[in-house]
Amino acid sequence: MQYDPEQLKALVRKHALQFGNFTLASGKQASFYLDCRKVTLHPQGANWIAAGLLDRILSRSGETKPQCVGGLAIGADPITASIVVHAGQRGLGMLGFMVRKEAKTHGTGKLVEGPVEPGMSCVIVEDVITSGGSALKAAESAKEFGLNVLGVYGVIDRLEGGRQAIQQAGYSLDTLLTIDDFR
Numbered sequence: 001m002q003y004d005p006e007q008l009k010a011l012v013r014k015h016a017l018q019f020g021n022f023t024l025a026s027g028k029q030a031s032f033y034l035d036c037r038k039v040t041l042h043p044q045g046a047n048w049i050a051a052g053l054l055d056r057i058l059s060r061s062g063e064t065k066p067q068c069v070g071g072l073a074i075g076a077d078p079i080t081a082s083i084v085v086h087a088g089q090r091g092l093g094m095l096g097f098m099v100r101k102e103a104k105t106h107g108t109g110k111l112v113e114g115p116v117e118p119g120m121s122c123v124i125v126e127d128v129i130t131s132g133g134s135a136l137k138a139a140e141s142a143k144e145f146g147l148n149v150l151g152v153y154g155v156i157d158r159l160e161g162g163r164q165a166i167q168q169a170g171y172s173l174d175t176l177l178t179i180d181d182f183r
Helices: 005-016 043-058 077-089 133-145 162-168
Strands: 017-023 029-034 068-072 095-099 121-129 148-157 173-178
Touching (some): 005 043, 005 173, 043 077, 043 173, 068 077, 068 133, 077 121, 095 133, 133 148, 133 162, 148 162, 162 173
Parallel strands (some): 068 095, 068 121, 121 148
């Protein structure tokens, strides 16, 4: 499936964008909410997002291509899975990983889960970028695990400072859409 930005926008408008009074994960108050799980877990949405993000990840001209992709559970999990499937369909060996919000208290006690190893290059994925906190937490956990973080990719940037926070931390950010696409 090819990435279709207009179809993705229509799906977000129909299923994910809500207006009212909301408290965001950052603690900020907002007049709109983007529940991207309604799109990342939708068959067409998952495919368009994976196709679009994978194209952008692979278009990193001349740069190191990532060996794996992942992000903070739960928002990044369906995006990661969809990208891994699309990469596999293209014959690419891109692996996926998940970053737990807290280390397990049993088993190996890992924060980073999946078939990845220290030294691999990765990108971080996120559904909605607001303050950048979730993406930065995932990036720092991946770095602590030993992964080389090449950048951050998101579905929608709310344009509320996340890009600047991510860039100040030394990472690039690329998103498929911004909130301006819905104004």
